[in-house]
Amino acid sequence: MRAHNILGLSMALLMTGGAVQAQEAYGNASGCARVTGQGTQSDDVAIFYPSDRLEFWESRCALHDYQSLGAGAVMLNTKCSGEGETWDETYFIYTTDRDSFILSREPETDGTELFACQ
DSSP, X not given: OHHHHHHHHHHXXXXXXXOOOTTOOEEOHHHHHHHTTOOOSOSOOEXXXXXXXXXXXXXXXXXXXXEEEETTEEEEEEEEEETTEEEEEEEEEEEOTTSEEEEESSTTSOOEEEEEOO
């Protein structure tokens, strides 16, 4: 079921205009620095792996399920863990016209812009 959900998530992002590839990582500047092995001193880390998770400075969120919201938006339901705690969290991913995504905890609000990490 999980593989089906992730395949569906990738398809939902593609259909809403996002050129997503499951093996890629998308991040903000600090997130991409971590992904590419450059390291970062900033705690403002956000990384989206469409195949299975979101990562932040001290937490990781496994993608559990998603719902396509249309118009370039997907709601992600996740199971997060960090600093010895676990919790459920909902995130929203929006496509942009700059080959990037916006990651937000609230629908239709400003969030963190994520670009393909290279």
